[in-house]
Amino acid sequence: MTNEVVLVNEMDEVVGTMEKLRAHQEGLLHRAFSVFLFNREGKMLLHRRAEGKYHSGGLWTNACCSHPGPGEDIAQAATNRLKEEMGIQCEIKKLFEFTYKAEVGNDLTEYEYDHVFAGVYNDAPQPDPEEVSEWKWMHLESVKEEMQKHPEQFTVWFRIAIPLLEKSIYEKQIPVS
Secondary structure, eight states, X not given: OOSEEEXXXXXXXXXXXXXXXXXXXXXXXXXXXXXXEEOTTSEEEEEEEOTTSSSSTTOEEOSEEEOOOTTOOHHHHHHHHHHHHHOOOOOEEEEEEEEEEEEEETTEEEEEEEEEEEEEOOSOOOOOTTTEEEEEEEEHHHHHHHHHHOGGGBOHHHHHHHHHHHHXXXXXXXXXX
């Protein structure tokens, strides 16, 4: 995995590269991806970020998220990172993109052009303990209820992506339950 992120403009056009931590310290817009996985029961895979992560440690989030490196295909980067972080190999499909900017603690800002992918996976993940402290499968409605009760337990991008994911699932008639 690279330590450089791809800086982009609001149209996702590349404008440069920068060391990942510095991009987050300066709050510069960069390319990212998020992967959501569902099982045959329609449950979504969530994981709790390891406490040692440089931001958002201990928070629940989607199956996998990261940044493609310079010159790296976004879908391939997402597939590779899913294998590295969660021990999962499966087909994923791009659903949508969104941009968000949010403070994430430690004087860091996530300002990301996020490419969102989804897939189906029915086995237990084999996560990297440096990345993931625990995982679980939950129905989308239960996830939304938990986020309503305890938003502070979820990553900021996950809270933003869930309504967009739900809309995409509905519009594209993707069976997840």
